[in-house]
Amino acid sequence: MEWRRERIGREKDEEEKLREGLERLQLKKRAEDRWRWTHDSEGRYGVKNAYDFLAPIECVLDKQWSKLIWCKLVPSKVSFFGWRLSLDRLPTKWNIRKQGVPLQEEELKCVLCKDKVEEVNHLFSMCKEAWIFWVEVLQWWGMVTVLPNNVLSVADIFVNDLGRIIGKEMGACIFLVATWYLWYWRNGEVFNNGKNIRGRLMEMVQAKSFFWIKNKIHGCVFSFHEWKIKPVECALSVRKYKQMQKLFHKQQKGRGTTQSLERYVAFLLIARQK
Structure with missing residues (x-):
């Protein structure tokens, strides 16, 4: 096999699995090609056996996360983002380095605070710039609290503390909207030099949450x-x-x-x- 570039991180393992699979493959002449779901004995895909296949992955998620992520008030793309966030699969600089991209120590620093290493819990809770943003969001809801040092505990503030008043689903919605735009802000800093994003961030959270909720609840x-x-x-x-x-x-x-x-x-x- 010839590749356009060198494989990095998990890609090397995936290439090896591909080679092993191809070595075991036996082509049959005059046989029609067809799709086959390998996780079913009869080769047929079903929602149930797909969930059974994914069960070991879902088990690593806290039950709180599972209820929070699949919130009906947000689009599926935001739920998928929350799922990646919960599994620490977002392409933060730390995760990119773990995949084999050679980033120097200086290049690992958070693009918001320019101080600490950019990994999930730092970016979504401990970063001083993100902390200011979370304070604004909480003040919007009339809340004053000490922010924890991990993203799951931040979610707990919205789902359980605020959720006792407005409902857990609504609390989950606000948390997901806020993290979605926090990530949007981060990407703006990386790819667009942060053009006017920070100044409009809170209004964007308010507008998008209003739009999603109004369209989901009559x-x-x-x-x-x-x-x-x-x-x-x-x-x-x-x-x-x-x-x-x-x-x-x-x-x-x-x-x-x-x-x-x-x-x-x-x-x-x-x-x-x-």
């Missing part, structure tokens, strides 16, 4: 201005709306479809007025 009747100045009240109105929705569906269970639909429309109108 009971949101608050404006962006209200979301910016009193987010707790807005989040509580969403939580109350969802509770009323569940109660209504429970009461309507077993009744006629037409009657249930009509009452549901009336319920929505009343809920919006309140």
